[in-house]
Amino acid sequence: MVRPVRARHGPGAGTARGRGPGQERPGPHGRRFRHPLLGRGSAHPPGVRGDAAERRGAVPDGGAVLPAAGGTGRRGGGGAALSLRVEHLSLRYATGVEVLQDVTLEVAPGEFVSVVGPSGCGKSTLLNVVAGLVDRRADVERSGRVTWNGREIHTASDWAGELGYVFQRDTLLPWFTLHQNVELGLRIRGVPREQREQRVRELVRLVGLEGFEHVFPHQLSGGMRQRAQLLRTLAYEPKVILMDEPFGALDAHTRLGLQREVTEMWAQLRNTVLFVTHDLTEAIVMAQRVVLMSHRPGRVVQVYEVPFGYPRDPIELQGRREFALLHAEIWQGLAQEFRAQDAEREAERLGV
CATH class of the missing domain: 3.40.50.300 (P-loop containing nucleotide triphosphate hydrolases)
Incomplete structure (x- = not known):
């Protein structure tokens, strides 16, 4: 290489x-x-x-x-x-x-x-x-x-x-609340409820979305929806995003x-x-x-x-x-x- x-x-x-x-x-x-x-x-x-000149990597x-x-x-x-x-x-x-x-x-x-x-x-x-x-x-x-x-x-x-993948388009499930969207993958994988709840609380706090856990996507701003998409990915603790x-x-x-x-x-x-x-x-x-x-x-x-x-x-x-x-x-x-x-x-x- x-x-x-x-x-x-x-x-x-x-x-x-x-x-x-x-x-x-x-x-x-x-x-x-x-x-x-x-x-x-x-x-x-x-x-x-x-x-x-040094900071630029010459690419053959x-x-x-x-x-x-x-x-x-x-x-x-x-x-x-x-x-x-x-x-x-x-x-x-x-x-x-x-x-x-x-x-x-x-x-x-x-x-x-x-x-x-x-x-x-x-x-x-x-x-x-x-x-x-x-x-x-x-x-x-x-x-x-x-x-x-x-x-x-x-x-x-x-x-x-x-691996986690965050897209430009909104991929949140509209019939799920923010909390349900973020924890969805963890539920599918059988993560115990107490662990799911703790993980979602940690992530929601990380981006300042406390109080919006039970709000549906259409009630969130564009920035909030994108935060929620990112949290849904981070919930799995992906090594690569x-x-x-x-x-x-x-x-x-x-x-x-x-x-x-x-x-x-x-x-x-x-x-x-x-x-x-x-x-x-x-x-x-x-x-x-x-x-x-x-x-x-x-x-x-x-x-x-x-x-x-x-x-x-x-x-x-x-x-x-x-x-x-x-x-x-x-x-x-x-x-x-x-x-x-x-x-x-x-x-x-x-x-x-």
Whole structure:
């Protein structure tokens, strides 16, 4: 696997603090519930990044490796690294449309990684492949592989209860209250009522929804419904969480609040998160690293390290000079992909 050059951190640092494949941050792991899309993990926040040239991971053909910052990890059975790996992933539909091309990346346990790129570049498709929701489709030709903890993922059941998926669309059951929605999966799995009640209370308190437990989804605001969806996923204590533009339909003020709350929850629970967004500011505010994908077919163009620790205040963060510099740097790469995408569309229109 090809690794990009990582930044050197801290004053007078003599060695890069980014870890290579097979290394992870130490941390406690919670119990597992047997569910095809749900489990838990932990990590430490990143250190302070170097200058612009160093913080940017150079990505040769084939994608990028995203090592976690600092620490020494252990390996799973058979020497397989305890990490989420996507290796040389390509995907084409039967219509001939190529969506992903040779995507390679690795996310260590407990890392929060955002993915940005032009519309239609395959960001959501990447999450669906990782989740195991694509392999059995007759209209899809796929190559490459996805592994977690050394185990290859083909279908959702291969996750063995260690994955959670938060979608942009509202998937709450309208005939259930907030409490019933959050505890549903635990009930299905036979978790005793007392344990379910305690878990729901803890989660509801975590996002300030006390008093709304017995309210139905249509009586909640958009932000409250999205919080409830997140809690329903967290109830299983998933080790890996995929988030596909979960705040895309919300107003700016609600988005800011949820950005703060999600990063605070992540800082406590340390799940491994792969977060897709079209909002570059949001990607930087929330993540430890930002992956830039090309226009279709999607490839990993660049990986950027984010220097800020946790907890984070999205408003305060955006006022920092270093934030502005990083935003401008990533935006240049994103704008280049927009221009290339527009040029290809114009060429197609003209029949060139």
